[in-house]
Amino acid sequence: MTGGKQMSKGKKIFLIIFSIVAVLVIGLIGVAAKLYFDVSNSINETYQSVERDREDRLRENDVDLSQQESFSVLLMGIDTGDLGRVEQGRSDTMMVATISPQDNQTTVVSIGRDSYVDIVGHGTTDKINHAYAFGGPAMAMNTVEKFLDIPIDHYVSINMAGLKELVDAVGGIEVDNEITFSQDGFDFAIGRTSLNGEQALAYSRMRYEDPNGDYGRQERQRKIVEGIVKKVLSLDGITQYQTILNAVEQNMKTDMSFDDMRTLAFNYRSAFQTIKQDQLQGEGFMQDGISYQRVSEEELARVQKELKAQLNLENE
Secondary structure, eight states, X not given: OHHHHHHHHHHHHHHHHHHHHHHHHHHHHHHHHHHHHHHHXXXXXXXXXXXXXXXXXXXXXXXXXXXXXXXXXXXXXXXXXXXXXXXXXXXXXEEEEEEETTTTEEEEEEEOTTBEEEETTTXXXXXXXXXXXXXXXXXXXXXXXXXXXXXXXXXXXXXXXXXXXXXXXXXXXXXXXXXXEEETTEEEOSEEEEEXXXXXXXXXXOOTTOTTHHHHHHHHHHHHHHHHHHHHTSHHHHHTHHHHHHHHHHHEEXXXXXXXXXXXXXXXGGGGSOXXXXXXXXXXXXXXXXXXXEOOHHHHHHHHHHHHHHTTOTTO
16 A cells, blocks of 8 residues: 555656646747747748849759758848938948858858949949849849859848847847947947947948958958857847847848758758858959959959869869
């Protein structure tokens, strides 16, 4: 009889523990389901397909992310939303990222917005950032594809107002600032610097006081992106995920679907272990009173070789 009572008591303890665990598991599943639902809704809001003629593209077939194929993304920061602009805008910042699971690496190359190139589909030679203004993501992708001689598979764009909102959504960021300067009423000292959204926007805009000009500005923009990513991956970022999603869905556009994003999250993690950053360098020149950057054949060939290697196109 005593043994029976002990067994009964043991069962009760087991049932209590099981019930607590079950409640926790159900609660976590509920939170996870809500997070999944919210994320999928936000990504669906950002989706914007792009129509490109196949003859303008270097790939015969679209890249297959389910097969962990290396691919490229054109990243653009659009100046719509900056200083009250509401028009189509120009790609104030342009970067090409190649993601290679085979090499366990992502390579990010910045392209100067004043780079003098052929604007595909417009019949002109102009600053590369005008391609987006003339023809949106499709013309920008086609122009960069011809310029770099690599397939541009996808794009992601975010307007400058979105940069401010993203920084505020994650509760501010920190960057390592290398020069002392003032911009838009804010003073930036050398060293570890905390930035809110307004400050980050000002920090990303300055270039005239920088001895490296637009290249220095691009370096600061990369630091802001890095700061946002680090904060999003922190516990603080996770607890504020809804604010982050709101900022993303209102200010970002991409031709990658939620399924694409999910595939990247599960199958391309190794490719994000190492991120290599590079800069396509040009030399300034004046034409008709306008300042441009001309990239030499040697510099262009260097970057093309680097990106083709990441995309397994060395022999093409």
